[in-house]
Amino acid sequence: MIPVLGLVVGIVLGLVLSPEVPVWIAPYLPIAVIAALDAVFGAVRASLEGIFNDRVFVISFLSNVVVAALIVFLGNQLGVGAQLSTGVVVVLGLRIFSNVAVIRRHLLGA
Amino acid sequence: MAARSTRSPRVRRRPVNPGPTPEEARRRLSRMSQLRFNRGQVLASALTVLLGVALVAQVRSADEAGLGQLRQSELVALLDDASTRVDALQREVVELEGDREQLQGQQGDAAAAEAARQRLESYEILAGTVPVEGPGIVVFVNDPGGVVTQTMLLDGIQELRDAGAEAIQIGTTRVIASSFVGTDPDGRVSLDGNALTQPLRILAVGEPHTLSGAMAIPGGFTDSLRGAGATVEVTEQDTLLIDAVRTVGEPRYAQPVPAAEEP
Numbered sequence: 001m002i003p004v005l006g007l008v009v010g011i012v013l014g015l016v017l018s019p020e021v022p023v024w025i026a027p028y029l030p031i032a033v034i035a036a037l038d039a040v041f042g043a044v045r046a047s048l049e050g051i052f053n054d055r056v057f058v059i060s061f062l063s064n065v066v067v068a069a070l071i072v073f074l075g076n077q078l079g080v081g082a083q084l085s086t087g088v089v090v091v092l093g094l095r096i097f098s099n100v101a102v103i104r105r106h107l108l109g110a
Numbered sequence: 111m112a113a114r115s116t117r118s119p120r121v122r123r124r125p126v127n128p129g130p131t132p133e134e135a136r137r138r139l140s141r142m143s144q145l146r147f148n149r150g151q152v153l154a155s156a157l158t159v160l161l162g163v164a165l166v167a168q169v170r171s172a173d174e175a176g177l178g179q180l181r182q183s184e185l186v187a188l189l190d191d192a193s194t195r196v197d198a199l200q201r202e203v204v205e206l207e208g209d210r211e212q213l214q215g216q217q218g219d220a221a222a223a224e225a226a227r228q229r230l231e232s233y234e235i236l237a238g239t240v241p242v243e244g245p246g247i248v249v250f251v252n253d254p255g256g257v258v259t260q261t262m263l264l265d266g267i268q269e270l271r272d273a274g275a276e277a278i279q280i281g282t283t284r285v286i287a288s289s290f291v292g293t294d295p296d297g298r299v300s301l302d303g304n305a306l307t308q309p310l311r312i313l314a315v316g317e318p319h320t321l322s323g324a325m326a327i328p329g330g331f332t333d334s335l336r337g338a339g340a341t342v343e344v345t346e347q348d349t350l351l352i353d354a355v356r357t358v359g360e361p362r363y364a365q366p367v368p369a370a371e372e373p
Contacts (some may be wrong), residue, residue, distance in 0.1 A: 002147070006155030012160020014170075021171045029168050036161045043154075046259065047142050048135040054150020061157050081181065106135035 003043075003057075027076065028069040031085055034060055034092045035068035041099040048106040068092075235277055238284040238356040242277045246350050247321045249312035253340035258310070260299055262338070266312065266331040267291070273324035275314040277352045281306050284354040291296045318346035 013105070021029055039061040046052040075084030090110060130138070180188070232241045249266075251258065267285060270278055278285035283301045295304040314321050323331050325344045332342045 002151045002155040007162045010159035010164075011166055012162075013159065014163040014166025015161075018170060019167050021167050026171065029164060030172070032167050033161065033164050036157075036164070040158065040161065048138055049130055050134070050138055053316070054154050058150070058153050058157060061154075061161075065171035076181075083184075105331045106130055107132060107139070109132040 003040075007040075027081070028072050031068040031072050031088055031092075034089060035064035036097075038092045038095050038099070039064045041096050041103070044108070045099045045102050047104060066105045225300055236287070237358050238277070238286040238354075239358055241351065241353045242315055243349055243351045244273070244276070244315040245318050245346075245348050246313065246315040247318050247325070248345050248347055248350060249314070249325060250343040250345075251308075251310040251312065251335060251340055252343075253308055253310060253335070255339055256298060257338040257340055258273045258299055258335060259338075261292060261303070262331065262334055263299055263306075264291050265334070266325075269324045269331055270312075270314045270316070270321060270325065273316060275316040275321060277313075277315040279313040279352045279354045281310060282354050284352065284356050286356055313350055313352050315350065315352055318348075322346050 039057065042060065043052060043057045046056075071088050072081060072085055075081040076083075235242055263280075267289075268280060279299050281304065283289075283304050285301070289302050292300050292303065294300045294303075296305075298305050300306060322344050324330070325342075327333070332344065335342045351367075
């Protein structure tokens with residue numbers, strides 16, 4: 001429950017403070033956010049299956065974000081940043097979709 | 111991700127145990143809604159707070175979507191687009207300015223219009239589409255016996271034209287380029303299919319002396335008509351009005367040959 005509240009608090013904070021995105025982080029932020037969302041949906045699914053684990057969540061969250069940023073960075077260095085970003089977004093999007101589908105099946109049985 | 115790493119052993123057992131039933135899942139969901147403070151939960155919450163802030167910040171900056179968000183290659187493409195467009199527009203500006211100067215530079219514009227107007231006027235007079243007035247002669251022909259022939263009338267018209275008549279009206283019919291002299295079924299002389307009624311009045315605009323002289327040529331129009339038994343009376347007038355007009359139809363067969371291009 002607290003993580004959900006945390007998400008709400010974060011959104012409110014963001015709306016209130018409306019922080020400027022630092023320039024150096026700007027290319028990585030979108031991918032990092034999507035990677036984090038993937039981790040969050042995975043966590044919700046794990047909770048419903050009764051196998052949620054705080055430690056695993058924290059580690060997967062951080063590693064997701066770091067790996068996503070790393071891929072974007074690597075892509076930019078190789079000159080295929082746009083394509084690689086698209087690929088990462090597609091993969092993460094697929095995972096989010098499948099996680100949501102599982103959550104839906106768990107909750108609604110359909 | 112959390113699910114993935116700890117679930118992997120379960121995934122293999124899945125055919126045996128196909129996940130929680132909806133009742134179990136909902137029970138777990140409601141259990142999740144209880145507040146439980148421990149280090150892991152707080153840490154996870156800290157991460158989700160960060161996620162929320164980042165989410166909003168990203169959405170905000172994507173809304174602004176300034177050029178600052180774009181990559182170098184995209185910026186170069188944009189710049190390329192913009193400069194191509196600028197080039198095209200500048201070419202258009204040059205073309206249009208040239209056009210404008212050409213149009214403004216035509217000093218003889220008014221003169222050309224005046225010349226065109228005058229040319230139109232003379233064409234209208236020639237074609238007989240407008241009434242005209244001016245000096246000229248009136249020829250009265252009294253021919254009760256019907257002795258005037260086509261040839262005589264044609265000769266008369268020809269002599270008037272020869273003398274410089276600019277507009278001719280015979281009876282109520284304007285004589286134009288396509289006019290013809292014929293006879294109607296009763297044998298009377300007709301002009302353009304209109305039978306001429308007696309007494310015949312011929313109006314011609316032109317230099318009056320020349321015209322009357324042309325009529326009086328020995329063996330000419332007056333002579334031949336008088337010889338045949340008709341009376342002819344020619345009067346010179348300073349102004350006379352020719353009010354018979356024609357409408358010009360579109361030529362059906364004759365097409366102008368395009369003028370050769372001037373080099």
